[in-house]
Amino acid sequence: MTDVTSQPTPAAPAAPDATLAAYRKSIDNFDAALIHILAERFRITQAVGAYKAQHALPPAxxxxxxxxxxxxxxxxxxxxxxxxxxxxxxxxxxxxxxxxHERAREG
Ligand SMILES: C=C(O[C@@H]1C=C(C(=O)O)C=C[C@H]1O)C(=O)O
Structure with missing residues (x-):
């Protein structure tokens, strides 16, 4: 018969840690800001790509x-x-x- 007593005890559910949760709340906000900033940057670069394609400018x-x-x-x-x-x-x-921009040039 298997000796179950030698098995490691399963980890207890982590106790809520208010400090870690507060740090993570702040990380969540920064990550959301990063996504919005990136979305705005790509919105502008898409317009640049269309402009370059219209004017036969190189993608890079x-x-x-x-x-x-x-x-x-x-x-x-x-x-x-x-x-x-x-x-x-x-x-x-x-x-x-x-x-x-290469894709925009290809149409
Ligand atoms: C956005 C442009 O197109 C390309 C992308 C760039 C960027 O993402 O910063 C910079 C130069 C170009 O290679 C650009 O020409 O300004």
């Missing part, structure tokens, strides 16, 4: 990207946010924008 502008990344890295350093992370985050967004 590496000079503009380089300037934006340098500006954002400096802002991140000032704000004590990891500039490497900031660059990767912006690169990820810009790459998605360029994909949208």
């Amino acid at each position: 502008d590496p000079g503009r990207e380089e300037a934006q990344i340098a500006r954002l890295r400096a802002l991140a350093e000032d704000a004590q946010l990891d500039p490497e992370f900031s660059e990767k985050f912006l690169r990820f967004i810009i790459d998605e924008v360029i994909r949208h």
Whole structure:
């Protein structure tokens, strides 16, 4: 017969932790703000994509990207946010924008 007494005791349901819950409430608000900010950014870049397609402009502008990344890295350093992370985050967004612009060009 199996010795059930040697099994680990299942974890008790976590006690409500008011401090953690308050931090998480604030995280929830920041995450919601991030989504709204991103939605607005993509709304504008969609318009840029349509404009570029109408005027036969290239989907990507590496000079503009380089300037934006340098500006954002400096802002991140000032704000004590990891500039490497900031660059990767912006690169990820810009790459998605360029994909949208390529699609807009294809019609
Ligand atoms: C939005 C533009 O298109 C692309 C996307 C960019 C961005 O998301 O910041 C920057 C440059 C372009 O490669 C633009 O040309 O301004």
